[in-house]
Amino acid sequence: MKHFPIFLAVEGRRIVLSGGGDAALAKLRLLMKTEARLTVFATDPAPDIRDWAAAGRLTLIERAMQPGDALCAALFYGADEDPAEDARTAAIAHADGALVNIVDNLHDSQFITPAIVDRDPVVVAIGTEGAAPVLARAIKKDLEDRLPPVLGTLARIGKAFRARVEALPFGAPRRAFWSDYYFAAGPRALNTGGEGALDDTLATLLTDHLNAAPKPGRVEFVGAGPGDPELLTLKARRALHEADVVIHDRLVSAEILELVRREATLIDAGKEGFGKSMAQGDIDALIVEHGTRGAHVVRLKSGDPTVFGRLDEEIEAVEAAGLAWSIVPGITAASAAVAGIGQSLTRRGRNASVRFITGHDTKGFADHDWATLAQPGEVAAIYMGKRSARFFQGRLLMHGADPATPVTVIENASRPDQRVIATTLSELEPTLTRAALTGPALTLFGLAPRAAAKLNVLPDHGGEHEPEKSIQEAFA
Template sequence: MQHFPIFVNLRGERVALSGGGEAALAKLRLLLKTEAEIHVYAEAPHADLEALAESGKLTLHRRAARAGDFAQTRLAYGANEDHAEDTRIKALAEAEGALVNIVDDLHNSQFITPAIVDRDPVTVAIGTEGAAPVLARAIKRDLEERLPASLGLLTRIGKAFRAAADALPMGKTRRDFWADYYFNEGPKALAKGEDNAREALDALLARHLAQAPEPGEVAFVGAGPGDPELLTLAARRALDEAETIIHDGLVSPAILELARREALMIDVSKRGFGRSTPQEAINALIVDHALKGEKVVRLKGGDPAIYGRLDEELEALAPHGIATRILPGITAASAAAAAIGQSLTKRGRNTELRFLTGHDTQGFTEQDWHALARPGSVAAIYMAKKGARFLQGRLMMHGASPATDVTVVENASRPDTRVLHTTLAALPETTEGLSGPAVLLYGLAPRDAAAQLQLKAAQ
């Protein structure tokens, strides 16, 4: 992000604009919606500019801007449609401490004016870093169609009522009141008239004050393998509504960015080679925040029901009568298989699919090694970087061929995905140095590699 979006308070502030033509008028249409003190400098001003000055909406100086004109100025605009003159204005304004925008000249501007959807006091600003003005206008048009003209009035009524709403406890209770007003009672009352909307707030506040606090709830949400595009719609809604998000270390930063800014973020990572949060501490955190009446999201990489300690956390909540729901996510094995262009099951190749873990809380895990060692077996093995040599030894001890395909997929679905095709014989060396979450696809090769082997066999 090159341009950081902010809203500048221009009440009583001086804004200067150099230029008297169409470009200046276009910029003034936006500036006149503010409460700024506007000064325009133009030797030959447009007739509409003269009219605006006569009506007292701005101060018109019928000359070119000069040194001293930008002192105590918050924003300065160059709209002369003349490169040399705008360059001169830029130098003058910068020297006197003003932030400068040169119309239609991104390179020489210190700030840009976005496309704006105005539902005062609700304002939506849309910027594309100057790269796609057509796209910004299309988004603006779409939003203007979606946001009713009455939204501004509804917001102004709500703003005047904020002091009265402070009688409600902060947090979820107060947010529920405002959500009820803006998305339910307010629009219905406003349809009957502005006075009805004001009266509806009094009745709504009395109703919410009389309500007992709602109990908290916990949503166990699968964050998928890392790509935010793979989140379910239900998961996106849960992140948007959550007041507390307790997440593990497998959740990508891109997904955490989707949470609302006010949410409390708690990292409870478990790392095989570093700091780990004990499961008992995680259970206690989930229970504690839910008992406070909060909407809690327990955010887990992949699917919460696959090696996610879901049962232990559900059992910790059960004695307290806390409502829970489970929102599945795409498990890492599916994303890893997609990365290598293979299916996890295929007629004629494998009649079963095993999901294994390389280690559990007690150490390396034992499996049905004899069944796994049979030709054609396919397994997705989680948390196996540390136990790669143990897996290799057990499988080969039970008759698995050293030439058995194994594909290691690190950071499946993410921009830094790595696919490492190897064999069982070379598996331990292949997993050395991996830093991201990895899934071992035992018995599978990337589609291109598998096709080449089949071609060689046929020859």
């Protein structure tokens, strides 16, 4: 992020602009929506600028800008549409202490003006750091269509009521009040009684919330999926938006954690096989501690919480504490991994069942029905199988599995850095050692990638990744 987004207080402050043509007009139409004091320097101002000056909406000085003209200005816009003149006026503004923006000159500007969706006092700013203005315009149009014009009225009247809402406890009770106002009681009152009905609606709503019994804490066990935030369910997204506390696994991707509400408490309860871990009892205690305090707790688990997620132990702890709970399933790693190689976990005539097995359990490497798994056509998704790969390989070969049985290892399934390693049972090791995997990996026994050349597959001897596609190819 090269430009940090902020909302600058400009009420009563000077904003100076140099220029009188089309670029100046475009900026002024936006700046006149603010409560700043606008000053324009132009030797040949457009008729609209003269009209705005005559109406008292800005101060027009019909001459070129001189040293001292930007003193005490919060912002300066160079809009002369002449590189030499823009550089001259920008130097003056710099010397006078103003922040400088030169229209259509990102390199020499200290700040940029984003695309804006205006529902004053609700303002949405959209920036691409100058990289993709067409995307900013598309996002702006989408938001304009989604946000009703009455949103500004609701926010303006709600703003005046905020001090009274401090009578409610901080956190969830206040959020519940404002949610009721903005998404239920407020729009209903505006539609039936107009703007004049909102004050009474707010007062009645506050009384109702003050007299309501405190809501007990609750726990949601939420599947974060394999890592791609676009694979989150809508229900999971809503849970992350509403949570007071999020207790997450180590494998939950940073992109998904970015979706958590900013005010929420984020707790890393990561476990790593044969490595640093938080004890399961401590995780159970954390969930119960925050839930009994009345928090909405999201226990965020990589993949699907019902698959090798220690879900039962945590539910039992929550039930023992008398807390309400629910499960939000997610896409498990096996589903994402098999999709990444263009295959199916089951196929008519090949296998009528598929095994989800773990590489290790509480006692070490996990034992399984090796004789059955070694039969031709069997398919298994092996979770947490990196360190146990040689153990699996030996057991299966010892029980008669075909050494040529395909094995595919998918690292970081569904993520931008996904890597697919195609090998066979006999070559599983040392293939994995050579691959030097660092991310979470899932092993698919009995399956080989389909259309390997198109799927960024690394053969077992190591190889180059497929070159990145162009934007046009990616969206074709």
